[in-house]
Amino acid sequence: MPGLGHFYLGHNMKGLAYLVGIGGLQFFGFDLDLTVIGAAVGVPMELGGGTLWIFSIVDAYRTAKHMEKLP
Numbered sequence: 001m002p003g004l005g006h007f008y009l010g011h012n013m014k015g016l017a018y019l020v021g022i023g024g025l026q027f028f029g030f031d032l033d034l035t036v037i038g039a040a041v042g043v044p045m046e047l048g049g050g051t052l053w054i055f056s057i058v059d060a061y062r063t064a065k066h067m068e069k070l071p
Contacts, residue, residue: 001019002018002019002021002022002053002056003017003018003019003022003056005056005057005063006018008060009064009067011063014059018052018056021049021052022049022053022056023049024049025046025048025049026045026049026050028042028045029042029044029045029048030042033046
């Protein structure tokens with residue numbers, strides 16, 4: 001689930017932003033992908049959502065490591 005790591009770390013707004021952003025890109029991308037003309041827009045939106053999801057995983061990991069170092 002997108003943003004779950006950020007929710008776990010207590011960064012609720014960042015987690016919500018990732019959840020809504022990735023969910024929106026995936027939802028509208030799949031919806032547009034069902035039409036022939038929309039496939040040119042839908043597929044990049046789906047790929048963008050997947051890329052953002054991978055970035056959110058990396059960001060949650062880096063945030064956890066940064067929080068670990070704080071006193």
